[in-house]
Amino acid sequence: MAAAAPRAHRLSRVFSSSTPSTRTTKRRTTKTPNSSRDSIDIIIKGLLRERDPDKLVSGFIAASSAHPRFRDRHRVYDVAVYRLVSFGRLDGVEAIINAHKPFLETSSAGFAARLIRLYGHASMASHAAATFHGLPPRIKSTMTFNALLRAYIEAEELETLAAAFKEIPASNSLVVPNVYSYNILLLALCKKPDLSAALDIVALMEKSGITPDLITFNTLLNGFYNHGQMDGAEKVWEMMKERNMVPDAKSYNAKLRGLVAEGRIEDAVAVVERMEKDGPKPDTISYNELIRGYMKDGRLEEAKKLFIGMGKNGYATNRGTYHALLPCLLNAGDLDYALKICHEVLDIKCRVDCHVLQEVVTALVAASRVEDATKIVELGRKNSYPRWILKMPHTIEDNEVLTETNREESISEEEEEPENA
Structure with missing residues (x-):
């Protein structure tokens, strides 16, 4: 513990002298009234609120058939x-x-x-494959092939993915x-995990005239570190x-x-210090990992100081920050700070998973x-958490609704996987 205090002190000094990463803000433009667009927006809002699976399917098919512009709205499809998956209605998908x-x-x-990827979201890999193989020849391309590979990843059909990678381009x-x-193939091998084969893919790419990019090596790094293979990760750094x-x-x-997974929090802090000094600058996720590390090590006060330092130095907190903090605060019995964090989350309208807020409400009761607890529920409803999701414990009903909404809210997260080309 003697070494921990100086390390934490050094990190606080780094915060005071560092330049925070910033996010660019998109300039708002004035929208021109458009009755067709407004009509589609109304239809989409209705579908997003629809909880009857049969009505959702029929309304969706009617809208997509009647309005070509509706088919450009990707999020409503997701x-x-x-x-429908949460309702167990794969027939609807x-x-x-x-x-x-x-x-x-x-x-x-x-x-x-996009259609192939939607089957991937539902883990319906065989349907995704049938759709790909039934495509008109002109669009049976690298792009649709990649969509099929992604569908296999989402369905966790990693062996089938590897086979398709060999067979489809050949024919x-x-x-x-x-x-x-x-x-994507690398990601599948890292998930299996077959990390030795994953390393060999780099040589195969180069032999095929394809230059590995940073995503290639970041995928490998995540693969080795996620499986605790530190020596293998060092090989990737050398590559x-x-x-x-x-x-x-x-x-x-x-x-x-x-x-952090290995409990080497001091080494993790040293990495962030080095990033602050020499680059690349750490981002919010970097500090989220340190918060998790401190929490895992039982160093609650240091995690709090780091959290406060993020705000003071312009590092935008995100869902991951609060997901790291709140469960550990509850485990430590620090309800006052958990309550404060909940108010902050709801004030800045950060869409934290509803089950995390519910755990705080339950602990307060x-x-x-x-x-x-009642105040959190009231604020949650003002922030569009429906009453069947966030409620007082004596009225908690079906957890399937929680699962469904959490998945809808998690379409974009901190996942560091290959990006689309």
Whole structure:
């Protein structure tokens, strides 16, 4: 513990002298009134609120058939599929996607790829494969092939993915694996895990005339660190150095996760100090990992100081920050700070998973702090958490609704996986 205090002190000095990472703000533009667009927006809002799976499917098919612009709204498709999956209605997912197949003859490869990915969201890999193989020849391309690979990843059909990677390009001249294709294959091998084979993919890429990119090496780093293979991760760092590949914050975040998982919090702090000094600058995820590390080590006060330092130095907190803090605060019995954090979350409208807030509400009620719990529920409802999701413990009902909404809210997260090409 003697060494811990100086390390924490050094980190606080770094915060005071560092330049925080900033996010660019998109400039708002004035929208021109458009009755067609407004009509589609109203339809989408209705579908997003629909909880009857049969009405959701019928309404979705009607809207997509009648309004071509509706078919460009990607998020409503994702939400509808996740919701139907949560209801166990894979037949509904199939009905929606089948209704779109007549448009494939006149649509782009991007549209076809989206349909295939939707099957991936539902873990319906065989349907994704059938859709790919049934595509018109002109759009049976690298893009739709990559969508199929992603569907296999989501369905955890890793062996099938590896087989498809070998077989499909061999029989389709328009399918030529690119760096994104190889990165998905790498991700599958890292998940299996078959890390030795994953390392060999880099040589295979280069032999095929494809230059590995930073995503390639970050995928490898995550694979080795996630499975506690620190020596293998060092080999990846050497490979990057040999190829003059400049690591980014994601590269170091992978290392931080590995160190925190092993309980090496002081080494993790040293990595962040080095990043602050020499670059790349740490980001919010970097500090989230340190917070997790301190919490895991039982050093609650240091985690709090780090959290406060993030805000003071302009590092934007996110869902991951609060997901790291709140459960540990509850485990430590620090209800006052957990309550404060909940108010902050709801004030800045950060969409934290509802089950995390519910755990705080339940803990407050158990501690006879009913008024505080009620206030969180009221604020949650003002922040669009429906009453069947966030409620007082005596009225908690089906956890399936919680699961459904959490999946809908988690379409974008801190996952560091290959990005689309």
